[in-house]
Amino acid sequence: MSAEPAAGDPAELSPLxxxxxxxxxxxxxxxxxxxxxxxxxxxxVNQVEFLVARCSTADISAVHALESAGFHLMDTLLYLRFDLKKTPIPPNDSSVLIRPVRPDEVDQVGTLAFTAFENFYGHYHADPRLDPRKSTEVYVSWAQRCCTEPSAASLVLAAET
Structure with missing residues (x-):
């Protein structure tokens, strides 16, 4: 099979x-x-040795089935929502300017991500088989891609004093 997921494939290869x-x-x-x-x-079929599998925390039977199949729970994700139609953002009374990240700041975003995630215990760091520095680099490249690839993030903001 190729790295490109076919319609209906339950998973996809991760060349990165x-x-x-x-x-x-x-x-x-x-x-x-x-x-x-x-x-x-x-x-x-694809001889996969490392799988990042996500399931809803509401589906505890999926977690148990994964554990029964030999998987280990490495972390959980929390998604927060803020409905701007119900509660508008209050005015910014501070001297801090919030603005989009500029192209010349992508490396700084990567450096900030390294500092922020170096001791973060996410699913990459939780796996003892993976190099901790390479695990941190996942977040660096993700943060930089968020600045340069619209498919990764629609907007990255910076705070400027």
Missing amino acids: DEARFGVKSARAREVNTQNLPAVLDFCA
């Missing part, structure tokens, strides 16, 4: 993680008890 960590890697974005067998088949 493979290049970084040196093992065949894949991602499964919405694992549940129904598609777990297909995810496992995908991994077997």
Whole structure:
């Protein structure tokens, strides 16, 4: 199979993680008890050694099924929402200017990400098989991609005094 996911594939290969960590890697974005067998088949066919599998925290049966299949829970994600239609952003009374990141600041964003995530215990750092420095570099490249690739983030903001 190729790195490009086919329609209906339960997972996709992750060339970026493979290049970084040196093992065949894949991602499964919405694992549940129904598609777990297909995810496992995908991994077997593609000889995947490292899988980032996400499932809803509301679907505890999926977590248990993954654990029964030999997976380990490495971290959880929390998504916060703020409905601007219900509560507008209050006026900024501070002297800090919030503005979009400029192209010449991408390296600074990477440096900030390294500092912020160096001791962060996320799913990469939680895996003892992965090099901790390379695990931190995941967040550096992600932060920089957010500044340069619209598919990664629609907007990155900077605070300026």
